[in-house]
Amino acid sequence: MSSFPAPIWRLMFLLPLLAQLPVPALASDEVTLTPHVAEYKVKISILGGKLRTELSANESGYTANSSLHASGLASVFVRGDVIESSTFAVGEDGVRPLKFNSTDRISKKDKSMDFDFDWDNNTVSGKINDVDFTMDLEDHVYDRVSIQYELMLDLMNDNPSDEYSLLDDDELKFLQVSNIGTKQIKVPFGKFEAIGIQHRKKNSTRITTLWCVEDLGYLPAIIEQHRDGKLAVRAVLTSYQPTVSTAASVGPVE
Numbered sequence: 001m002s003s004f005p006a007p008i009w010r011l012m013f014l015l016p017l018l019a020q021l022p023v024p025a026l027a028s029d030e031v032t033l034t035p036h037v038a039e040y041k042v043k044i045s046i047l048g049g050k051l052r053t054e055l056s057a058n059e060s061g062y063t064a065n066s067s068l069h070a071s072g073l074a075s076v077f078v079r080g081d082v083i084e085s086s087t088f089a090v091g092e093d094g095v096r097p098l099k100f101n102s103t104d105r106i107s108k109k110d111k112s113m114d115f116d117f118d119w120d121n122n123t124v125s126g127k128i129n130d131v132d133f134t135m136d137l138e139d140h141v142y143d144r145v146s147i148q149y150e151l152m153l154d155l156m157n158d159n160p161s162d163e164y165s166l167l168d169d170d171e172l173k174f175l176q177v178s179n180i181g182t183k184q185i186k187v188p189f190g191k192f193e194a195i196g197i198q199h200r201k202k203n204s205t206r207i208t209t210l211w212c213v214e215d216l217g218y219l220p221a222i223i224e225q226h227r228d229g230k231l232a233v234r235a236v237l238t239s240y241q242p243t244v245s246t247a248a249s250v251g252p253v254e
Contacts, residue, residue, distance in 0.1 A: 032090050033062055033149060034217070035243040040235040041188065042068070051235060055149075056243070060098055061089035064145050068106070080105025086145035093140070095150040100126075100143035100167075113169065115143065124167065133170055141165045141172065151177070155197075155218040175199045185211050187221045187236040194221060216240065 035056050042049040047070065054065045068082040087099040097117050104111040115126035115133070124141070125134040142150055147166050154160040164175045180196035194211035195218070211222040219240065225233040 032153060035062075036240060037243055038219070038240045039238050040223070041238050042233070042235045044233050054243075058087070060087055062149070063087045064149060066145060070106070080110075082106050084145050086143050088146040088149070090149075090153070094153060095142065095146050097141075097143045097146040100145065115167070128170055135167070135170070135172070139165060141167050143167055147175075151197075152212075152218050155195075155212065160197075174202050176202060180209070183211070185213075185222055188238040189221065189240060192216070192221055 033055060036054070038053045040051040040053075042051050049068055049070050052067045052069075056063050056065075063085060065085045066083070070081075082102070082104045084102040085100070086097055088095050088097045090096075096119055099117070100113070100115040102111070102113040111129060113126065113128050115124050117124045117137075119137075122137045123134060124137060125132075127133060140150075142164065144166060147164055151160065151164065160177065160179075162177055164177065166173045166175055177197060177199045180198055182193060182195045185192055185194045192213040192215065194213050197210045197212055197220075198207055199210075200207045205228050206225060208223065208225045210220040211224075212218040212220050219237070221237040223233070223235040224231060
């Protein structure tokens, strides 16, 4: 057992959101993000881990942080962690990433990325392992943290797209999205009615399913990835806490 596979938030493009918090740039009938802290229990094959996500407001808009750590038996075989962060604005046209950075100390080789998005000139530039990187942008493009929040906003506003553009390392990839219906789910945080959202890269046999809870602002309470029809990764919500006093208290269904 050499290492975890790719960081789990590459599998999901959804991170916890909650409630409705108006932003002046948005129309009055639209909703946006509430700062939070959430935790997931992750299982990859026989190995375990913990995923923690945190969203906070700032002068630019929001900063979202994610951290993945091995736990239990996995901590014997797997070293390090994966830390990723995105700063992004939210306006009438949705999420616009501004800065993204990633430090991966779980994979076989350490990897770091640091990107700056320049929307005035439609470019993204930065470094990948100290090597300079630049790419022209033609349309809405998201880093692999901010894309999670764009989809959540789209779901809350009942306007999801069937395809999203993702900057993954130094490649531009297209993710296809579909709705597979609703069902009752049970996770450590509680029981919920959830809607199933699937996504996959074009021509890929890897399919990710997110069971999102409308009562929690379409927070994904279960994240599953299948490869060639077999379950490879599963994450379940263990805790969620809004971090602003104006947010409504939300809990599981009794």
